[in-house]
Amino acid sequence: GQAAIETQGLEELSEKIINRAIDLGINYIDTAASYGRGLSQLNIGRVLKTRRKEVFLATKTHDRSYDGSMRLLEESLTNLQTDHLNIWQLHNVQRQDQVDQIFSDNGAIKAFEKARSEGMVQFLGITGHYEPLILKQCIERFDFDTILMAVNGADVHYLSFKNYLLPEALKSGMAIVGMKVATRGRMMSHLRT
Numbered sequence: 001g002q003a004a005i006e007t008q009g010l011e012e013l014s015e016k017i018i019n020r021a022i023d024l025g026i027n028y029i030d031t032a033a034s035y036g037r038g039l040s041q042l043n044i045g046r047v048l049k050t051r052r053k054e055v056f057l058a059t060k061t062h063d064r065s066y067d068g069s070m071r072l073l074e075e076s077l078t079n080l081q082t083d084h085l086n087i088w089q090l091h092n093v094q095r096q097d098q099v100d101q102i103f104s105d106n107g108a109i110k111a112f113e114k115a116r117s118e119g120m121v122q123f124l125g126i127t128g129h130y131e132p133l134i135l136k137q138c139i140e141r142f143d144f145d146t147i148l149m150a151v152n153g154a155d156v157h158y159l160s161f162k163n164y165l166l167p168e169a170l171k172s173g174m175a176i177v178g179m180k181v182a183t184r185g186r187m188m189s190h191l192r193t
Contacts, residue, residue: 005044032059059085077120087123091127093134123146
């Protein structure tokens, strides 16, 4: 749901990209309320209006509070033109103060529990690409269904998700989705010469 799909003025191209991806068998679409300030979800929603049953749909909330997350969930469902999500995720949790807010009495985790109990979302997840130990703490505090995390060849050299987080995620049995696998092409750039 990023790049062209979240860029103002590329709505027609975005729809072509999304339709082509689904036509080619891509059935997992991941976006976020913050991508393009909602534009990504609007572009995806125009396609999903007629193709929702063909994809497993994930989106994210960057808000850490109950009220803010519920508001973003309603906005996401409207923008994506659907009545449910397959995965709703906490977006890029990075710091201890965010964890404290998420798990507070009026934190986002309460919104997650409500949304799942009411059938608005099927699975609950968490994402991050900054600090693996913060994410580790979160999966120890709540039984998330999924984790979206950075995993690539450079990972072991600094704040390693592979070493610090992946073993705990595997132990929990949660679904693991890798991102930044090709480091946005940086690790492969030498092969293009």
